[in-house]
Amino acid sequence: MICDHLTSAAGAPDRSPSPTGLSRRRFLRVGAAAGGGLMISFSLPFAHGQAADAGVFTPNAFIRIGSDGQIVLTMPYVEMGQGTYTSIPMLIAEELEVGLEDVRLEHAPPDEKRYGNPLLAGVQATGGSTAIRAAWQPLREAGAVARTMLVSAAAKRWNVDPATCVAKGGEALHAPTGRHAKHGELAPDAARMPVPDNVPLKRPQDFKLIGTPARRLDAPAKVNGTAVYGIDVRPPGVQIATLAQSPVFGGRVKRVDDAAAKAARGVRQIVRLDDAVAVVADHMGAARKGLAALAIEWDDGPNAALGTDDVTRQLEQATLGSGAVAQNIGNTDSAMAGAATKVEAVYQVPFLAHATMEPMNCTARVRKDGCEIWVGSQVIARVQAAAAKTAGLPLDKVVVHNHLIGGGFGRRLEVDGVIRAVQIAQHVEGPVKVVWTREEDIQHDMYRPRFVDRLSAGLDAKGMPVAWHHRFAGSSVLARWLPPAFNNGLDPDTIDGATDLVYALPNMRVEYLRVEPPGIATAFWRSVGPSHNVFVVESFMDELAAAAKQDAVAYRRALLDKSPRAKAVLDLAAEKAGWGERLPARAGRGISLQFAFGSYMAQVAEVEVSNSGAVRVRRVVCAVDCGTVVNPDTVRAQAEGAIVFGTTAALYGRITLKNGRVEQANFDTYQMLRMNETPTIDVHIVKNSEPPGGMGEPGTSAIVPAVANAVFAATGVRLRQMPIDTAALKRSL
């Protein structure tokens, strides 16, 4: 998300990312691999088009073809369930003319110099549905260069014209004579061949792997219990710790009575920090028992009285003033003044926790001369830097072992858990695994920001929008996470989904006010900026259609003449969902449409509302145009998962504070959608040859307004706050 936002902030209105346009020599280098074979070093930007600005060639991805034929790809993205470890190797296998099973993927070690992006103050991160978009062009080009050089090496060996040779099935072939040689056998010779200046990439119609469903390479270990997540590491002599952090953000430990905790069997040590207390034990059972036996007196500090309503008031107040202008088209004020009718609304979205199934954890060993970290992270180099800073060690004295991630969703783009583990490990002899309880995980998350949005629109005599004004207030995650990205009161993530709408709106102004809630840390959350903005924009668009007494799909469609790809997914979703067909009483369909993360998506949600106001999402139809589809099964899986994630937020997601304390604690008070509540989901993919768009996130932002609009269709009640308040819905029925 981050890099992509930065590029889009740089201003290119063109939504079709073009190839980098770089001279190939500038971003790709070929040589002999250590131990024999061919090594291709190249530069993989974190989003399309950025290598061009890097200036100096700093490779961050490597393909090694050993003389044994083993192909190893080293690259900086991590697997967190999104299928990256399967989709990325497909790109190189395709151009190299080898099977997917012939490519082994290795994760890069932490090294911001090598793997970080200079544009991003050197952040090495996986997030924001950027991986496949960033890798699409450079990986295929690197594969094509390798293929060309292998074929040239074979032609030279056989003394034939390279044009008469081809690569096929992991070999170079000379069809006229039937001679063939394996890639591995040719690799050492290939390393000495000149690097071709221009290599043709395969045409889409010639793809053998891209666009076909591929088996996930990480699946077998995940069904038999052998997969190792961060929480599963067991370095020799490891002790287990769990902790209590100040229940009020910004509070401190005043007094601890740990006599009873120390007496618990298996408890080895109590570690008191400034704002937390940890119990170190032989196993988590003993650590938890010790924790329960601790009597901790807290100094709650300045946020002791803070409640959610305080934050809401602060945000509402802010939206009464003007903000930084994020979008300005035409003359909104005069168009509004001249409009036939005016529609106004105020929307709110709540703080949200990530609730990854693997609770926060990190294992650390701190010695005088070095530190070792075991963790599952989306930002491995930040882990290294945070550990070094906390332990007071130089960067090169910190070794980080990255492991599988039991759910990221943005939570593991943060290193607060690593800092905690190092702080505790500094008091402990040997390695200590710090495992947060679920309650700590939810109550000390860094949350999707709360926002308040004020919207108004002017409609002409036919009900079509002639003026659109959207002003909202809330936290900027990016301003903290990557300060250089926050400029002139704006950051590209927070406004994403609010400014570049698919609709033709002649007069439009969007303003943002950065308001940081006291004491509450905010963070990226699956579908980031659009998770908030698409709900607001698509709900309000529905309000305009209703005000104009028009069908919600037809109304949107009339605004899409300049967005054929958006129109196509809208039509497809409506058709597949049976839009317009009759439904029983208290059932309804709702539509949403968005362009985000490089993909066009429309969703139709079908809901039923019970007498008690409970909403059941029965069916979701999702139409997506994400450009070239690399692994269609992964596209479907990500859409399905993202829709469940967003439905969870629409029905249940809410973090609230009272007396400075988060009121939700575990899955009883912070509920997740379950099997019996899951709608049927039909995913329809538009086929085309546009560059690939991201798929990890769009489904989440698109489902929330679709559900809200469906509730409106079923009941006539407009939901301007998330999550759905069933009690209020019942009252209004």
Added chain:
Amino acid sequence: MSHDIKVNGVVRTVDVDGDTPLLWVLRDVLGMTGTKFGCGMALCGACSVHIDGAASRSCVTPVDSVGTSEITTIEAIGTTAAGAKIQKAWLDLEVVQCGYCQSGQIMSAAALLASNPHPTDPDIDAAMSGNICRCGTYLRIREAIKRAAQLNRHEG
């Protein structure tokens, strides 16, 4: 206090308090990390194991309550007929994403299939709704259970 428990057919002696949840005995004492911690309150099912064939939440099962029962974990579920079919179906239908909850999902599904070879949708809801998947793989889990049940049918 020392306890003898039978895990995947092997008797193991562990020296912990009797009220220690089985989950931590498996993970931290015996080093069997396939069984996962999710909530500690039997709300999410990530810690599911079989105790005498019944899916049980190990995070709330005191080790001294197990007695001589047979404990089966994800590490050995593939040796049971139902477990092997479930694992195969999980791979065939590409169920997993992050995978963290899938040990528990598979244990719940294998217990269901062992006791009910041809479960209906309501049967699947009843057996599986205690297992949370944050990646949202529920639809594929449902289809995979049906696929595994079909394997039962083909065997007669």
